[in-house]
Amino acid sequence: MHTGFRTLIAGAALLALLGASRAEAAAIWPSGPWVSMTAGGGVYYDPVGDENPHTTDVVGGDDGGTLYSAGFYVQDVGNDQISFRIRLDANGVSSNDVWQILFDTDGDASTIDWVLELRQSGSPSGQQVIFTQASTGGPTYADVALSTSYSWIGAIPDWTRWIGVTDGSTFDDDADFFLDIGMPLSTFQSITGLSAYDTLRMAISSSTSHSGITKDTSLGTSPSSPVGDGFGDSFTFIPEPGSGLLTGLGVWMLAAMRARARRRGYASSASRSEASTL
Numbered sequence: 001m002h003t004g005f006r007t008l009i010a011g012a013a014l015l016a017l018l019g020a021s022r023a024e025a026a027a028i029w030p031s032g033p034w035v036s037m038t039a040g041g042g043v044y045y046d047p048v049g050d051e052n053p054h055t056t057d058v059v060g061g062d063d064g065g066t067l068y069s070a071g072f073y074v075q076d077v078g079n080d081q082i083s084f085r086i087r088l089d090a091n092g093v094s095s096n097d098v099w100q101i102l103f104d105t106d107g108d109a110s111t112i113d114w115v116l117e118l119r120q121s122g123s124p125s126g127q128q129v130i131f132t133q134a135s136t137g138g139p140t141y142a143d144v145a146l147s148t149s150y151s152w153i154g155a156i157p158d159w160t161r162w163i164g165v166t167d168g169s170t171f172d173d174d175a176d177f178f179l180d181i182g183m184p185l186s187t188f189q190s191i192t193g194l195s196a197y198d199t200l201r202m203a204i205s206s207s208t209s210h211s212g213i214t215k216d217t218s219l220g221t222s223p224s225s226p227v228g229d230g231f232g233d234s235f236t237f238i239p240e241p242g243s244g245l246l247t248g249l250g251v252w253m254l255a256a257m258r259a260r261a262r263r264r265g266y267a268s269s270a271s272r273s274e275a276s277t278l
Helices: 003-025 185-194 245-275
Strands: 061-063 066-068 070-075 081-090 098-104 114-119 130-138 153-154 160-164 177-184 199-207
Touching: 003 185, 061 199, 066 199, 081 185, 081 199, 098 153, 114 177, 130 177, 130 185, 177 185
Parallel strands: none
Antiparallel strands: 061 066, 070 081, 081 177, 098 114, 098 199, 114 130, 130 153, 160 177
C-alpha cells in the first residue's frame, strides 16, 4: 500500500478512536436536525396538563395549529453517540423527578425491554443517567420494574442538558423545554444487540421513582394503561452520511484512489505511445 494511504488510514483510525473517547467522557450534542418520533404515521404526542408537576408533563401534538413531536432521536456515528429528546411543559433541571426513554427491541410491544433513565430523585449519590433492563416489562406501566443491575451509568452533567425549545412550542401558554439524554452508541448497540439497521420502538415516560413509572406516559395513556399503547411507530437507526468521520474520509479516499488510477492510466498510455514511435 502506498505510504500516503497508510498514513491516511492510520490517521482516520486514530481520529475515530479519539472521537469515541470524547463521547465516552461526555455528550457532544447534535448540531443538525433531530428525527421526530411518530405514532400512527403522525407526530408522537401527549396532551398538556395531564400531569403535575409541570416538569413531569410530557407534551406534544397540536399547539396553535402547528404539530410538535413530543420525542426525538439522533444517531451520530462519527462521535459514537445516540441522543434522545423529550419535550416537557417546564424546566426540570432543579427538580427531584425522573424521565425515561422506553425501548421495545424484540418486536413484542406488550412489554418494555430496556430503559434509558435520567434520575434526579433520591440521594445525590444515586442521581445519574442509567441504562438498564426492565426486570418486569408490563403488562401495564404501573407493573414495570427496573433492574438494579445497571448496564451503563453516566454522570448527569455529562450526558443530559435542558434547553428552551427551539421550534416555538408554547403548550399551556408558557415556555416549553427540551430534555436531551445521550449515551455512547457503541455501548447501546453492544448491550441491546441491535445494529444500525434493526427496528425498534420507543415510548416516553416520567416518574417520581427511579425504579418504576408513576407519572406521565405518552399518547394519552396513564400508568394503568398497557405499555403497548404508548409506543411510537417502529423505526430503524440508519447512519447519517454527514455525521460520520470515516464516511467522509471514505468518500475522500475513493476520489483520491480514482485520481491516482487515472494518473497511472495516463502514464501507461504515454509510455505505450512513446514506445510506438520508436
